[in-house]
Amino acid sequence: PSTTPTTVSSTTTTTSTTTTTTTTEAPTTISLVTLAENPLTIPTILTTELDEPTNLPPTIRNRIPKQAITAGKIYRYQVSLETFYDNEDGNNLQLELLDSHDQPLNTTSWIQFNEDTKEIYGLPLEKDVSRWAYRLRATDSGNLTVTEKVDIMVQQHKSYRSLNHEISLALRLNRSFISNVDWHMEIARGISVVLGDVTLSNIIVRDTRNSMQDPSMATFVYTNETLPKDRCPEEKLDELVALLTEEALNDALNPDITVKSVQGQQIAQCTKPTMPRAKPTQSISRNSAPQTRNQVDQVNATVGHLLVFKVPVDTFYDHEDGNELKMKLLTTDRHTLDPYHWLQFDSKNQEFYGIPRPTDIGRKEYLLMAEDREGLTATDALVVVVNGHHKRDYSVLFELTLDITQEQFMTAQVQRRFIERLAQVFGDASTHYIKIHLIRPIHHTGQVQVSFFNTTLNRQHLRCPQEEIEALRNILLHQDSTIRAKVRETLGQEFSLQNVSLVPLDNCHGFDTPLHATNEPEKASPKPMANDDYMVTFVLPTVIIIVMVLITAIVACILYKRRLTGKMELGTDEERKSFRSKGIPVIFQDELDEKPEIGNKSPVILKDEKPPLLPPSYSSTNNDGENEDVDEYVPPQPVIVGGRESRGKSPVTPSYRRPPPYVSP
Numbered sequence: 001p002s003t004t005p006t007t008v009s010s011t012t013t014t015t016s017t018t019t020t021t022t023t024t025e026a027p028t029t030i031s032l033v034t035l036a037e038n039p040l041t042i043p044t045i046l047t048t049e050l051d052e053p054t055n056l057p058p059t060i061r062n063r064i065p066k067q068a069i070t071a072g073k074i075y076r077y078q079v080s081l082e083t084f085y086d087n088e089d090g091n092n093l094q095l096e097l098l099d100s101h102d103q104p105l106n107t108t109s110w111i112q113f114n115e116d117t118k119e120i121y122g123l124p125l126e127k128d129v130s131r132w133a134y135r136l137r138a139t140d141s142g143n144l145t146v147t148e149k150v151d152i153m154v155q156q157h158k159s160y161r162s163l164n165h166e167i168s169l170a171l172r173l174n175r176s177f178i179s180n181v182d183w184h185m186e187i188a189r190g191i192s193v194v195l196g197d198v199t200l201s202n203i204i205v206r207d208t209r210n211s212m213q214d215p216s217m218a219t220f221v222y223t224n225e226t227l228p229k230d231r232c233p234e235e236k237l238d239e240l241v242a243l244l245t246e247e248a249l250n251d252a253l254n255p256d257i258t259v260k261s262v263q264g265q266q267i268a269q270c271t272k273p274t275m276p277r278a279k280p281t282q283s284i285s286r287n288s289a290p291q292t293r294n295q296v297d298q299v300n301a302t303v304g305h306l307l308v309f310k311v312p313v314d315t316f317y318d319h320e321d322g323n324e325l326k327m328k329l330l331t332t333d334r335h336t337l338d339p340y341h342w343l344q345f346d347s348k349n350q351e352f353y354g355i356p357r358p359t360d361i362g363r364k365e366y367l368l369m370a371e372d373r374e375g376l377t378a379t380d381a382l383v384v385v386v387n388g389h390h391k392r393d394y395s396v397l398f399e400l401t402l403d404i405t406q407e408q409f410m411t412a413q414v415q416r417r418f419i420e421r422l423a424q425v426f427g428d429a430s431t432h433y434i435k436i437h438l439i440r441p442i443h444h445t446g447q448v449q450v451s452f453f454n455t456t457l458n459r460q461h462l463r464c465p466q467e468e469i470e471a472l473r474n475i476l477l478h479q480d481s482t483i484r485a486k487v488r489e490t491l492g493q494e495f496s497l498q499n500v501s502l503v504p505l506d507n508c509h510g511f512d513t514p515l516h517a518t519n520e521p522e523k524a525s526p527k528p529m530a531n532d533d534y535m536v537t538f539v540l541p542t543v544i545i546i547v548m549v550l551i552t553a554i555v556a557c558i559l560y561k562r563r564l565t566g567k568m569e570l571g572t573d574e575e576r577k578s579f580r581s582k583g584i585p586v587i588f589q590d591e592l593d594e595k596p597e598i599g600n601k602s603p604v605i606l607k608d609e610k611p612p613l614l615p616p617s618y619s620s621t622n623n624d625g626e627n628e629d630v631d632e633y634v635p636p637q638p639v640i641v642g643g644r645e646s647r648g649k650s651p652v653t654p655s656y657r658r659p660p661p662y663v664s665p
Contacts, residue, residue: 057144058086058093064136066151071129072204072223073157074185075111077120084138084146093138097150100133107179111152123184123205124154126292129381130367131332153332156381157204161295162229164270165237166206167244169220170260171253183257184208187220190252194244202226207289232270240264268293289376290318290325296368296382301356303389304435304452306419307343310351316370316378325370332365332381343384344412354412355419355436356386389435395457396469397437397503398476400450403496406441409448418450418495425490426454426475447498464508476500613663 062082069075081091097105097113097120105112111122111134120136134150169187177183188203195202204223211217224240227233241264249259266272294314301307316325329337329345329352337344343354343366368380408414415436423431437451457468476487483500491497 055140055142055144056087057142058084058089058138058140058146060146060148061085064148064150066153068153068155069124070157071124071126071154071160072206073123074188074200074203075120075122075124075152079118079120079136081118083136083148086138086140088142089140093140096137096139098135098137098147100135102135102137102147105179109179110181112179112181120150121181121185123181123188125205125207126156126160127377127379129154129156129379130334131365133333159225159229160292163204163206163223164229164232164268165227165264165266166221166223167237167241167262167264169222169244169249169262171218171220172258172260173216173218173256174258175256177256180208180210183218184220186253186257188222190249190257191222191244193252194248195240232266234266234270237264237266287372287374287376288319290316290321290370290372290378292370292378292380293317295380299352299382299384301343301354301384301386303356303358303361303386304437305389306353306355306416306431306434308351308353308416308431310349311368315368315380318370318372321372325372327368327370330367330369332367334367340410342412352384353416355415358388360386361388362386392455392458393506394453394455395465395505395508396454396472397505398452398454399499399501399503400452400497401442401499401501402448402450403498404448404494405446406439406448409439409450414494418491421491421495422452425487426472464504466508469502469504469508473502476502610664612660 061084062080064079064083067075067077079095084093084095085091086093095113095115095118097111099105099109109122110124110128111120111132113120113136132152132154134152136148136150137145138148139145169191171187173183177186184205188200188205191203192198192200202225204225205221206223207219207221209219211219227236227240241262244262246259246262249262253259292315294312296311296315299307299309311327313323316327317323318325327345327347327350329343331337341354342356342360343352345352345368363383363385365381365383368382369377370380371377402409402418404414409418419431419434419436422434423429426433428434433455435453435455437453438449440449440451441447442449454472457465457472476484477500478484483497488497
């Protein structure tokens with residue numbers, strides 16, 4: 001606050017020593033005057049001195065918004081007068097654009113600042129695709145400053161892949177420019193004037209370079225956005241090049257720049273093979289920078305799962321080196337990745353890899369840079385999207401204790417080797433079934449405990465997969481709850497396995513209690529069943545029972561067949577041979593009644609056969625038919641066949657006449 005000077009007059013008359021004191025508001029000046037003894041009255045006048053006002057630093061009144069610009073397009077931003085304000089100088093401040101380290105911009109930088117017009121301008125190229133942070137500093141007359149952040153994101157052009165032509169201008173710089181951006185923008189302005197364009201929005205600058213032998217010689221390569229992209233614009237390109245003559249361009253650019261030649265050519269899918277032709281003059285071959293062909297737009301990853309993504313071979317191409325390019329992954333600020341960052345890049349195999357954590361969920365941009373043998377580069381901006389894990393109810397949580405420090409285990413290279421070896425333990429061809437849940441350091445031992453799920457053990461329809469859990473448990477542990485030697489051998493000495501724990505979850509709690517296996521067997525823990533015991537207990541008895549049943553069935557079939565064969569036998573061996581030799585059919589007793597004796601057989605002649613009796617003689621005198629001397633007819637004995645008497649019904653009357661009956665004499 002300001003202070004008004006005050007004058008106080010005091011008069012004192014005394015015969016002794018007189019003291020006069022004057023007091024004012026702060027700031028205060030106190031004067032002490034001692035007068036000698038004097039009977040006269042002497043007036044005393046005191047004056048208060050005031051401090052000068054303090055100079056205050058400028059303040060930021062309006063923030064500069066974040067800028068998103070396109071590579072190849074001219075960028076301009078007018079700094080508003082209302083951005084900064086100073087109490088003493090108002091808006092009359094000195095502005096200066098600095099880099100992120102508060103250093104002045106380099107003359108080769110793609111962005112510059114005009115202090116007279118207070119304009120930020122630039123021309124970013126494809127190699128400048130990144131996130132840039134600058135600082136705009138305002139200084140007042142008292143040399144006090146304030147700084148505002150200027151964040152600029154350079155993005156690739158949306159039609160960068162579909163570019164099918166380019167126009168090259170060979171030129172000479174007749175004077176030195178303050179920065180390279182100045183002559184870049186001057187060339188773009190001259191082209192726009194010749195073509196009659198109102199703005200510079202149709203120009204996409206692809207490359208600008210100075211000759212190493214003569215810095216005043218330069219090349220400007222650009223693409224006209226008005227040409228069609230769905231087909232090869234051969235005719236349109238010829239018409240455009242015909243308008244861009246050296247004379248017309250020199251009229252627009254003189255005296256600062258002189259255009260030597262203009263050449264248009266089709267690129268990418270519109271490139272035409274041309275036969276080499278002899279040139280009248282020998283020129284030094286120029287190395288061209290690599291180009292992006294099949295860009296990697298987006299890579300998806302899931303929390304807890306190992307990501308391995310191989311960069312396609314045709315992502316970059318170089319005319320001299322082909323696909324043999326050196327690649328590396330950078331941040332959007334063009335810095336190398338932190339060695340403990342979850343995502344890393346294998347330059348030898350050209351692949352991304354890493355295990356994202358829950359804190360990494362979201363989208364993050366990276367730059368994939370390809371470099372040829374002479375150091376020229378091409379950049380591809382890509383996005384890595386980390387998604388949360390799928391919500392599934394897992395049955396068992398596996399916990400492995402490793403004799404390795406947390407610092408060693410937290411690198412992406414070590415975690416990748418661990419997951420790949422763990423998949424080999426379970427016999428999986430890929431690491432898709434392994435999901436890392438938690439990595440926890442054990443401080444008192446210096447070890448690390450890794451908790452993970454096997455995604456094949458998810459509970460479906462609220463069912464606990466007991467058999468699957470038992471199978472995976474047997475892979476890790478013996479029956480006495482000790483760790484199998486094959487598991488230790490697969491993980492190796494790098495991951496010295498110390499302990500294995502299986503913790504059932506949710507409705508699998510009733511299946512078993514948590515199992516902790518160490519080097520020494522634990523009596524209290526349940527003993528898992530090994531594969532050999534499983535074979536002896538279940539498989540082998542089942543096989544034995546099946547074999548016994550088969551043998552019993554075969555024996556029963558043999559006995560049944562022999563029984564049927566025994567019924568077909570008849571008599572002794574001699575009788576069977578006789579019947580077989582004579583061809584006599586075998587007749588069973590129970591078949592005689594069903595098959596009556598055939599009557600047309602020849603009579604059997606016995607050993608003591610006698611001739612038949614003569615027919616009876618009838619006396620002519622005995623008309624009554626009575627003859628007492630003649631015996632009654634006695635029928636013969638029945639025929640004996642095979643020592644057995646034939647039985648059955650009387651034979652059928654034969655068709656021939658039978659001989660007369662035998663009558664004994």
